[in-house]
Amino acid sequence: MNEKEIVFWKRFLKDTEIKTPVFGESWAFGGSPDELANLVLQGKKTATASAKIEYEWCNEALPKANEHYDMLLDGNGNPVAILMTTKVYVTPFNQVSAEHAYKEGEGDLSLAYWRDAHYKFWKDLFQNHYHKQVDIESMDVVCEEFKVVYQ
Template sequence: MTASPQDWRSLESFAFGDSPEMADRLLAFVLSGTKTATCWSIRDGQQTEVGKQMVVKDGAGRPRAVLETLSLEQVRFSDVSWDFAHAEGEGDRDLEDWRAGHRGYFARNGGYDPDMMLWCERFRLLQIVGEGAER
């Protein structure tokens, strides 16, 4: 089931990353189809569930896309697979690049530990909304 243009406005929303620039960069990866996964620290709580649809906002807070969670699992940072890092669609799309970027992100946002647990989500793009949507 996809979100219709009438009901996406009632969905919970979020932006990727920890800055407007990062939100825009990661959103661009989603819109291009290269980013189909994301993760966050367990300490930030379970923010979705399988089947949940959410609106992604750009760095200015504008709704841009509807995503649906396909899978969600807990994984230790040091155990994240190449396949998952590749699905995140960022940087060089290799595991070492993923680890370096995420190590920095987590250090800026509450602390990094190679044994920290993550929520690892895979999602699909259901609809582009707002700016850039087909009218």
């Protein structure tokens, strides 16, 4: 954690009655981190999704529910909230539900919007960052639901 994150974490510990919380990691949303963080702070965004294949490429474990507290950052790396992941499941891209799309809180909240936005995001990410081709329509997506425990 950097200095800003340490100060925010200490304030979280002081202001809440959570006993011995386990810190997970600090992270910002991809794509539009400020916009998405604002949706979280407004209570409109309570879920997110990531490509399972990225966890494999980066040799990282999948997230787990109710295990630790993560710090949400804005696009400038400033802490804005502490989150607890409450549900994690894996499903193919083409089977992500309208309910999950709605919980992501983006655009018009529809599954069609979710699919279009995420397809474009992952296609660009895979081509320009990883330099790989992935069949996005059938790839596994890690769907997470979370709650804000501090902001």
